[in-house]
Amino acid sequence: MASFRTFSKNAPYLRQQFLALLGNTSASVKFICIIVFCTYFLSFSETAVRVLSVTPGYLMPPVFWVWTAFTFCFLEIHFWEVCVDIITVGLCGKLIEPLWGAMEMMTFFAIANIGVGILSAVFYLFLYMCTFNTDLLFTVHIHGLAGYIAAVSVAVKQIMPDHLLLKTPIGKLTNRNIPLSVLTMSLILWVVGLLEGTYPTMFTSGLLTSWTYLRFYQRHSNGTRGDMADSFTFSSFFPNVLQPPIAVVSNTIYGSLVKVGICTKPVRKYNVGAPTAITISLPGIDPHDMERRRQIALKDLSERLSKAERQQQQGWPQTERPKSSTGGTSKEMKTGLKSVTIAIPGEEPMPAPKSQLSNVVSVPGVSVSPSVSTSDTPVSLPTIPA
Template identity: 60%
Template sequence: MPIETLPVADHPDTPNRMYMEDPEIEWRTVKPNYSVVNAKYLAERTKFHKADSLEKLVENLVKTWEMESTHKIKVKDWGTVDPERYIFRTNGGAPKDLENNIQNGNYNMMMDNSPLFDVSKETNASSHALFKECFPDGFAWELLDLLSGPPKVSFTWRHWAHWTGPYRNNPPTGELMELVGTSVVEVDENLKIIDLQVFFDPHPMLGRLMKRKDVEVDPAGDGPTSMAALKTLHRNVPYLKQQLYALLGNTSSSVKIVCLMVFIGYFVSYYDPAVLFLTVTPGYVFPPGFRIWTIFTHCFVEFHFWEVCVDVVTIGLCGKLIEPLWGKMEMLTFFTLINTSVAFFGVFFYLAIYMATFNTDVLFEVHIHGLSGYIAAVSVAVKQMMPDHVVIRTPLGKMTNRNVPLCVSLLSIILYLVGLLEGAYPTMYTTGVVIGWLYLRFYQRHSNGTRGDMADNFTFASFFPTVMQPPIEICSKFVYNLLVGIKVCRKPVRKYDVGAPTAITISLPGTDTHDAERRRQIALKALSERLSQQADSGSSWPSLDDDSRPKTEVQAGDQSSPASNPVEPLTVAVEIDPSTSKPSIA
């Protein structure tokens, strides 16, 4: 007899709900019969797991848990959980123990925070009766994809039914109703459930059952949004387009592509399997998961729209301020290096935490994503180019660009400690500051062939308040000398041009660059503005223009015979030993 024609009870893929045969079990009403929903499952499922597969084992475990959660009223009769340690959570909400589970039931627990389902007016019995009347043909459930195995099992699932019965006062339409979500189940060595977490959005289905046309999926997960909000957004689209064009209009194609990828990553983040596939989860980077590509894709995925706005503004400003100085290739190199390095070192940071605490959450619950590390590195680059530019003035003093990296790092740590920020953000931001400074200080290649920026105002100690700089300077010099000794860093090479006709000019790696030229132009602009103000007030200051500058006889003589005294330039390379204060001529 073909498998398709077998009775449901004899079908090899019929779900196996365990712990139902003990005659001493106290049922909520009567022993349940699952023949109707089993038939729906076999006829309409989308996945066909092998009978001896881990997927089938997990699927049967979840179906058994659902049976016990719905129909068993005594803790002693439960076989799927560890009664002493079991907790249940929905969408990261408050944990509920087994007694709470028995009292409230599945529907009330899973829709506890939904504005479309008032659990205060429902009991365990009333909520099950409501959906049983709405879906008389059964509310089937199937496991879609298994993402990780024991002890922390994560998987995606599908819950579906056809609306063939009334929902409150709304008549049925016969349409298909589906819920898709993700669950993370921690089990012990006996496959007893310890921690069960469910992540899903019930609002689209509830809105259709209530026949509310104003209900859409809320991207923030905080509840339904109204059509009025969508109309307000629609009215402001021209203004937003204008501002976006002003930000990105004159930038290169690479900047526009990166911004587009960030927008795409934000919308993709609503699909839970895509989040696991694109973001860096420390436990999945190493074999057997070996999701090494996430080191390159994580930076484009953001979970909140305000993060997307910050990313786009930062990238746009980089395209207008930094890319003209560095060039397109250097800008892309900086972007790629910072983001991949932040992900790489973040993985090892959380691996070290796991080795110290043996907490598996840091391997499988942490998702490194977004551009917070790159934003931190950009703040370091801005500090390098315009360290004294005032960002904000406060009654306690002014904050300049040199204060931004440290202040934001400390702020992110404080917000994490008080629970207002995810743990990955301070890790990524602090790592981005350090890596960005190391690259700009020692390794960035400049057009004159030099590397890095050895300026005194760009030392590691310069990130800290003045009173803290001396001890930090001592520690940083010790680390620097150590890195020089193992050939990770190089000693700075200073070039003295002793062939100059009037004075000795000194060129330092990292100072005679586009960044230094930008600083000189800013200083000249400020000086010109001051001179203009003096001129307006009646003072007789000379102009900065060469044509209007009074010439001395010596200058006139020099200009009349520019080649009368040719000078041969002579450059002496001096190698500076960090351990000494005086240079020695090589």
């Protein structure tokens, strides 16, 4: 009863934060969030859970419930998982959708979840072949957006890999550490008993599916496919100590798939440019770091411009023009010239400014002052008797 009163008390604040999260997002993002929230109430029915979830034994012939590969991702049986799913989809609409577009984001959503459903079912089928435990085929129900959460973490790692999230005593936590960190945490919670066994399975399947799609198959506006940057290799998901052996294994598997014909070797293209329209294509790696670096540079530029604008609004004093050690202006220092006024005997010289009286040189019959002359009239010098 106390928890219900606490929830009702904080309901307006939660509603405000929820609307702020989903504000300025596409209709597809709002649709996914609404479906996930509504299907949560179907989780209280065992029949609905069995019909909407992927059951490994029912996904294969002769039953062949194919529709479950499309519906399982919208069903959650815990309310905290519903909240996590809505926050993840909302952040995806804020961060990824402006860069990719609504259509590409929905394509990524569909590919990641369908791949998670199929890979997870194949994994439990493999476990059944090893243990001959029929419960793995008919009592395991795969549902939820755990795989898509893993896919979003991979996409964020691709876009902003070095973005600092947290400083810890053992090191810095960046976006490149998130996928493996969340997977490790889910395994620990599963061992403790706070998570179902399907959660780490779906999360691992989401990592593999999303990385494969983003690495080799995603289409870009410049006509290229995938992201073959060195910072997005499979070994980059692991700590630096484990990267060399994992890179050897992953490169061997990739080379075998290229020889078989399942994967193709990427081609690096160079545009020579004007005056000739020649494009040179070389086999190798085509880095996709240019767009990532452009986004980082634009973010840095925006921060600097906003900082300069705040300083201008606060009315910072303008810096004075630098002066030379002799009291001249920067223009005089630049030209290296200084005009001299010579007073003629018999005529009263122009009084020098007070700031220059200390620099007047007294000579018998001649008065020299380092003041600037604005007149171009020639001056006749008197004859000084010997």
